[in-house]
Amino acid sequence: GAGVSQSPRYKVAKRGQDVALRCDPISGHVSLFWYQQALGQGPEFLTYFQNEAQLDKSGLPSDRFFAERPEGSVSTLKIQRTQQEDSAVYLCASSLTGNSYNEQFFGPGTRLTVL
């Protein structure tokens, strides 16, 4: 498996529930990104990790959103007390190093629907 994988692929949550979305980056990739893609829109940046360090979380829309990458590989995006406006596809991307010209490889995304 050479690519970025994400799980689950689809998640339905009732409003107010907590959800956790997982990203497995390409092995050896230092940088990891989370993006949110609303229906019919382009992806929007949420947060960025270099190894286990979260270097930028300026795109997280509220304090209900939390991301971690404790061992510098797998990352989890957690959304607490989900709201209907959280419904979107959540994309994870990884790149080889922190060099800003390195290609970001995207996973297939997790489609979150909040009822």
Added chain:
Amino acid sequence: QQQVKQSPQSLIVQKGGISIINCAYENTAFDYFPWYQQFPGKGPALLIAIRPDVSEKKEGRFTISFNKSAKQFSLHIMDSQPGDSATYFCAARTGANNLFFGTGTRLTVIP
């Protein structure tokens, strides 16, 4: 505030024709401009990218034209094929790592 503006929203082209998608930006700190292709149910995949020190980059049927003074760049798909039918996103990045995406163009190539 949309950092990168993209048009058209949708595009229908005959097989063999040229598809043209345009993007504009304001932030002169942007120094890397990639184009991504996205198929339904998949994540975006890098198609081609350009830095602002060149005015054009060509890879196969795909060409980026870049106009630094106008702060505009465009994607040209020559000899468009039905397999090119997808959503295309332009993007831009500063020295920081996060990408700013356009709103996307849904391309349909008719056989």
